[in-house]
Amino acid sequence: MGNSRRLIASLVAALLAYALHAFGPSTHQRLLVLGALRWKLNSTPDVEVFVIRDTTHCEDLHYHVPSETLFTACEDDHTTRFGWFPPLANFDDAELGKRGRGSIHVINPKTLLSQRLVFDNFDSTFVTHGIDVISDPKRPDGEAVYIFAVNHVPDPDSAKARSQIEVFYHVIGSSSVKHLRSVWHPLIRTPNDIFARSPTSFYVTNDHHYSRHGLMRTLEDLYHGANWTETLHIRLDSLATNHGAYSTEGVDASVALPDMHNSNGLGHGRSATEILVTSCASGVLYIGKISQEPANTTITTNDLVAFDSIIDNPSYFSDPFASRWGTDHSGFLLPGLARATDLGRTHRDPKATEPVIVWLARPAKEKSKPGKSGAPISWEKRVLFEDDGNRIRSASASVLIAIDPKTSLETGSSTGARKAWLFVTGFLSKNIIAVKIDL
Numbered sequence: 001m002g003n004s005r006r007l008i009a010s011l012v013a014a015l016l017a018y019a020l021h022a023f024g025p026s027t028h029q030r031l032l033v034l035g036a037l038r039w040k041l042n043s044t045p046d047v048e049v050f051v052i053r054d055t056t057h058c059e060d061l062h063y064h065v066p067s068e069t070l071f072t073a074c075e076d077d078h079t080t081r082f083g084w085f086p087p088l089a090n091f092d093d094a095e096l097g098k099r100g101r102g103s104i105h106v107i108n109p110k111t112l113l114s115q116r117l118v119f120d121n122f123d124s125t126f127v128t129h130g131i132d133v134i135s136d137p138k139r140p141d142g143e144a145v146y147i148f149a150v151n152h153v154p155d156p157d158s159a160k161a162r163s164q165i166e167v168f169y170h171v172i173g174s175s176s177v178k179h180l181r182s183v184w185h186p187l188i189r190t191p192n193d194i195f196a197r198s199p200t201s202f203y204v205t206n207d208h209h210y211s212r213h214g215l216m217r218t219l220e221d222l223y224h225g226a227n228w229t230e231t232l233h234i235r236l237d238s239l240a241t242n243h244g245a246y247s248t249e250g251v252d253a254s255v256a257l258p259d260m261h262n263s264n265g266l267g268h269g270r271s272a273t274e275i276l277v278t279s280c281a282s283g284v285l286y287i288g289k290i291s292q293e294p295a296n297t298t299i300t301t302n303d304l305v306a307f308d309s310i311i312d313n314p315s316y317f318s319d320p321f322a323s324r325w326g327t328d329h330s331g332f333l334l335p336g337l338a339r340a341t342d343l344g345r346t347h348r349d350p351k352a353t354e355p356v357i358v359w360l361a362r363p364a365k366e367k368s369k370p371g372k373s374g375a376p377i378s379w380e381k382r383v384l385f386e387d388d389g390n391r392i393r394s395a396s397a398s399v400l401i402a403i404d405p406k407t408s409l410e411t412g413s414s415t416g417a418r419k420a421w422l423f424v425t426g427f428l429s430k431n432i433i434a435v436k437i438d439l
Helices: 002-023 025-034 078-083 094-098 215-222 340-346 405-410
Strands: 049-052 058-064 069-074 103-108 113-116 118-120 128-135 144-151 164-171 176-183 191-198 201-206 229-236 251-260 263-268 274-279 284-290 299-306 315-317 331-337 356-363 379-387 395-402 419-426 432-438
Touching: 025 340, 058 395, 058 419, 069 128, 069 144, 078 094, 103 164, 128 263, 144 191, 164 191, 176 229, 191 263, 201 263, 229 263, 251 274, 251 284, 251 299, 263 315, 274 299, 284 331, 315 395, 331 340, 356 395, 356 419, 379 419, 379 432
Parallel strands: 058 128, 118 176, 128 191
Antiparallel strands: 049 432, 058 069, 069 103, 103 113, 128 144, 144 164, 164 176, 191 201, 201 229, 229 251, 263 274, 274 284, 284 299, 315 331, 331 356, 331 395, 356 379, 395 419, 419 432
């Protein structure tokens, strides 16, 4: 094993040396995104960090605006995440993975308290990753939600994963979550995140072509031209009882967005038809559009935003106080790793730290394309929060919740001060954190 790793490291070093010589500026940008050129690790000063208890290894986080509730799926057990986590090519202990019993939590953003929901009709392997949450369209908004969750189940016939999607139902305010069905299809190979369009229609990313560790997997992460991943669309004929573990009956799958490098996080944008897709290892957010016609499931990308770090699950912050207070702070929120190059040696270490960075991107309003109705040609990108990994490690999801400016004034802030709660979580983090930040 040691000789194999040394060989891979030597080959990667040789590849990087060749790339630096041959491609110059583009390789410099790749090294910047991967964090190899980020020598100084920053931590945002003068902020109080609030730890949300019982939120261990929660990779994704969503704010359901109608119910004013945060949702997340957590691994809970330290040993499971460090012994079996296919997204990081960690297949060390399939038996441990099989015994994994992750959970779904609701978090009150006002009290910062987390409630672990009781499963109804579900008592099997649950190795958590990306999720999505949408309102039940048949009930008043804010009463009930559908929850879609990636589950990295070990394949009983190989040393790989047979990942699937779980569909749950939760009535807001109740203490339980009901499992409706599991969704499996051979096109779902390395699922990462989910964008739910309706209770029976959703998108899911495959983040890698090569699921196992090795030279090709390493090359796939490092080389931004490895456009080998895709976003799938899944349509279900119903949410009825499962047809069987390997059955594709009632499951229609197709490629909605092909040929991307490290397709990763998905998020809802500024409208019902806007979808956010990240190329994680390239540090690029793609802003796409889906058709209003249910039969057309393809994704068309309209714009992109490039960052100087890898980025993970995107979210869109819609400023609810923009019209009342004159300034719109809405923008796209992107968390990531400040030094992704460290992850190869830290992701199996419970005591390690991975420095994090959280970006906020907004269109540069003063610049627009002639004749394009003010479409932005540049973006304002701001670092909202940084940490050296001691307060929060491995940031993979973040959301912003605006604070009413009247509340800020009542607590002594200067006139016009705009603040928000920033919630950050990570796939290896001990707990979700909350930080009050200036917008």
